Amino acid sequence: MRARPVISDHRDTHCGALAGGPCARSPPSPPHQLFAPFLDRLDRLPDPQRNALGTAFGLLRGNPPDRFLIGLAALGLLSDAAEERPLLCLVDDAQWLDQASAHTLAFVARRLGAESVAVVFASGTTADDQTFGQLPELSVGGLDQADSRALLRSALHGPLDALARRIPRRASR
Template identity: 55%
Template structure:
């Protein structure tokens, strides 16, 4: 393993490639363009460490950070992960969403009774919510252990990620394993240190 090049006290050894990719994604968001990065690799390879680096860099450079983490025991709970990610934005912003999106999200998050919401509407609501929040301050959404995200959350997040364009939003995911194939998403395989 290389000697720390992340600066004193960062605790991040080497990982220059990963840090470079994280920095580029955050720079892009800061400049007003959305960007998505998926860090994937074997258990214990250092994905969470890379995400922690992203959180530090984002916070230090005036991006607002929101975090979520897949939890194995919540794999079957629809919208559990999305709820974690969006909870800082609901409240006043919920009322500003178009009515069908607001209703769908409120049911998805258990704020209102109703039949299972249309995932398309929930995806749109998430997109609206993130875009509105990013108008106040560029945003870094950092999602760890994405292999354990419930399916409904994955669908809505991928839907939103694909439609973000000129919004100052960085989405950074860590996932165990070989990674997926989301179009237009930069993938980075975390490899063992030489």
């Protein structure tokens, strides 16, 4: 699995991160991908949170910061951005997140209450640990071949080539 482009535009209503997978060539960490577009708001955070996130992202020098402060800072950045407009954060391939990233992102997701922020984790497998256990879950199965073909035909203008005809077979596995 290779890292794919990341949606991230804080002028719109979405941001995204991709965990990458076992063969990814050290892309930026998912939290960095997700929160980097909002780092221009660091000065709006309380000093301990600003210092923790700044150090975690290599913007400041210091000892490894407390995970709780990093989580609070990340939550603060998203909440601040959501004051301007609603925000949808997508984390793809969540099964490949390292433990620290998974805990930070789950910490943020669990504490989003009144904010206009939604965090969606997409995972190819169900995690064995309880990192995301307290979050609502919706299992989505694959499409059967007929529905996959119908979806492709609705999106493509013209006949399905040989590669496109293989997609429904692979997706239904």
